[in-house]
Amino acid sequence: MTTVEHDHGNEHHPDELAPIEARVAAIETVLVEKGIIDVDFDAVVRHFEDNVGPLNGAKVVAHAWTDPDYRARLLADGTAAIAELGFGGPEGDHMVVVENTRDVHNLVVCTLCSCYPWPTLGLPPKWYKSPAYRSRAVREPRALLAEMGTIVPDDVEIRVWDSSAEVRYLVLPMRPDGTDNMTEEALVGVVTRDSMIGVERL
Amino acid sequence: MDGVHDLGGLDGFGPVEHQASEPSFGEEWERRAFGLTGAVISAFGVNGGRFRHSIERMDPAHYLGSSYYEHWLTAAATLAVEAGAVTKDKLEARAEGRFPLSRPDRGAAPDDRTGRTEPRFAVGDRVRVREWHPSGHTRAPRYVQGKRGEVVRFDGAHNVPDIEAHGGGFVRDPTYSVAFTSRELWGEGGTDNETMHVDLWERYLEEDA
Numbered sequence: 318m319t320t321v322e323h324d325h326g327n328e329h330h331p332d333e334l335a336p337i338e339a340r341v342a343a344i345e346t347v348l349v350e351k352g353i354i355d356v357d358f359d360a361v362v363r364h365f366e367d368n369v370g371p372l373n374g375a376k377v378v379a380h381a382w383t384d385p386d387y388r389a390r391l392l393a394d395g396t397a398a399i400a401e402l403g404f405g406g407p408e409g410d411h412m413v414v415v416e417n418t419r420d421v422h423n424l425v426v427c428t429l430c431s432c433y434p435w436p437t438l439g440l441p442p443k444w445y446k447s448p449a450y451r452s453r454a455v456r457e458p459r460a461l462l463a464e465m466g467t468i469v470p471d472d473v474e475i476r477v478w479d480s481s482a483e484v485r486y487l488v489l490p491m492r493p494d495g496t497d498n499m500t501e502e503a504l505v506g507v508v509t510r511d512s513m514i515g516v517e518r519l
Numbered sequence: 520m521d522g523v524h525d526l527g528g529l530d531g532f533g534p535v536e537h538q539a540s541e542p543s544f545g546e547e548w549e550r551r552a553f554g555l556t557g558a559v560i561s562a563f564g565v566n567g568g569r570f571r572h573s574i575e576r577m578d579p580a581h582y583l584g585s586s587y588y589e590h591w592l593t594a595a596a597t598l599a600v601e602a603g604a605v606t607k608d609k610l611e612a613r614a615e616g617r618f619p620l621s622r623p624d625r626g627a628a629p630d631d632r633t634g635r636t637e638p639r640f641a642v643g644d645r646v647r648v649r650e651w652h653p654s655g656h657t658r659a660p661r662y663v664q665g666k667r668g669e670v671v672r673f674d675g676a677h678n679v680p681d682i683e684a685h686g687g688g689f690v691r692d693p694t695y696s697v698a699f700t701s702r703e704l705w706g707e708g709g710t711d712n713e714t715m716h717v718d719l720w721e722r723y724l725e726e727d728a
Contacts, residue, residue: 335616337589338548343614344596345555347605353562358554365553366543411674413696428527428660430571431587440543440553446587449532455662455715456528456705465537475713479527481658482694482718483677510540 365440371510373404374437374487377414378513379504382492392416395487399437408485409436415478416489417518422469424462424477424515425486426454434485438510445514455479467517488515520626520654523579527662528705549588552595559595563602568684572656573597576621597621626655628687631722636676638693638721644670645727646697648719656684659723663715666703667727671716672696679720693721 335343348354377399381388391398395412399405412434415423427433428451433441444450453461458475462468469475478486490512496504511517544550560570573594574582582590597620599605610618640646650665658680676691683689696716701709 331611331616333616335611335614335618337592339614339616340596340610340618341548341551341555341592343610343618344592344599344605345551347609347613348555348559348562348599351604353599353604354555354558358558361557362544362550362554366550370543413672413674428662429524429658430574441587442538442541443545443587444535444537447532447535448526448529448583449535452526452529452532453535456530457710458713459710461535464534471712473712476698477713477715478696479660479715479717481660482674482720484674484694484696484718516537 365435369435370439371437371508371513372505373402373439374434374510374513375505375508376402377404377437377487378489378508379501381414381489382504383501388489391489399487404436406436408432409434411484412437412487413478413484414487414489415476417491417515419473419491421474421476422515422518423486423488424454424458424475425480425488426451426477427480428452428455429479429481432480432485434487437487438513442510462516465516469518488513490517490519493519520575520656521652521661522575523577523582524575525661527660544588549586552588552592556591556595559598563598563604565598566678566683566689568656568678568680568682570594570598571680572624572626572684573601573621575656576624578619578622581619593619593621624655624685626653626685628655628682628685629653629722632682632687632690634676634690635692635721638673638695640670640673640693640695640721640724640726642670642672646670646695646724647727648697648723649725653681655681657681657723659719660717662704663697663699663717663719666699668697668699668703668717670695671698674718677720679722681720695719695721695724697724 381391391414395414431441431446458477512519574590647667648663674694677694678689679692696718699715701713
């Protein structure tokens with residue numbers, strides 16, 4: 318460790334940035350020793366790893382594809398309809414579901430931070446939190462999508478939803494052609510995380 | 520604040536480095552930072568506005584040069600130091616190196632702390648986003664301030680983040696989704712058939728006369 322002390326009262330000014338692991342350990346151990354936080358926050362973290370993810374959202378979408386009444390409820394009140402399937406909680410308290418059609422393609426972003434519907438999609442992927450995605454999604458969405466391999470024809474309106482307040486968005490993708498004979502259970506496997514953010518068309 | 524976090528419309532970040540799937544946490548320290556930050560938020564009763572602003576106050580170079588969970592870690596440590604639970608010196612001694620924190624809070628809660636729940640605007644109304652560029656926390660992105668749009672949805676009344684972030688308490692205000700055309704936002708650089716929707720508190724908006 319290299320520490321250079323300057324004459325600024327009692328302050329220490331180390332030169333080298335502490336490794337991220339050491340910084341995490343420093344704040345964690347100090348707060349645990351002082352009894353300010355509990356060391357056992359692992360259970361909460363495991364909940365997000367084990368129980369929450371895009372499979373939840375895929376179940377919502379597949380159900381909407383196979384049950385027109387549910388689809389109507391989902392578009393009218395996303396939070397309540399999603400709760401029917403047992404999903405809800407922080408970052409999912411005010412859900413709005415936006416539907417893709419032949420004329421409209423929806424895309425979700427959070428330009429100010431990384432708001433994301435945790436109960437239906439899990440924690441946001443790295444690229445969703447990246448400056449490149451957050452800056453470009455509202456500036457040149459069609460070009461950005463094309464670059465990501467998703468071609469949206471010029472005559473299809475792109476609607477971008479910047480989740481800047483309390484609402485979290487879920488895209489209801491169009492049911493792909495050739496899936497008429499598939500069961501709801503099988504359809505769940507067709508739905509991707511990216512299609513529910515809007516960076517992919519199924 | 521017009522901080523580096525307010526990324527909508529900036530150029531120069533290059534392609535999106537997309538992965539089809541990835542684990543919730545790439546590394547063990549990310550898991551720990553996630554859990555730790557939740558525990559700090561809960562221990563110090565930090566509201567959402569204050570938490571977000573503690574990230575927005577990061578040094579811009581540090582913000583852009585670090586990942587999401589490093590933002591969280593920096594915010595958690597900053598909030599703990601500001602609460603008087605630990606000093607920066609102690610954290611640096613224990614981490615055996617520099618432990619950058621966010622810059623001091625320069626913002627103040629706005630004067631208007633009147634709570635409102637009845638919406639002043641209806642779906643279809645034309646509105647203009649006020650242009651005021653506060654030094655504190657706001658959820659009115661720079662790229663829509665001063666721009667004109669149409670109300671497309673009313674979402675009920677919610678706590679105003681600009682107020683809660685700076686110790687002004689919980690004051691509710693109607694919240695809307697407002698649609699802006701790409702041409703309105705980006706002028707000659709805009710594109711046809713692209714619409715951006717931003718969710719905004721009523722006090723960010725005025726009638727488009």
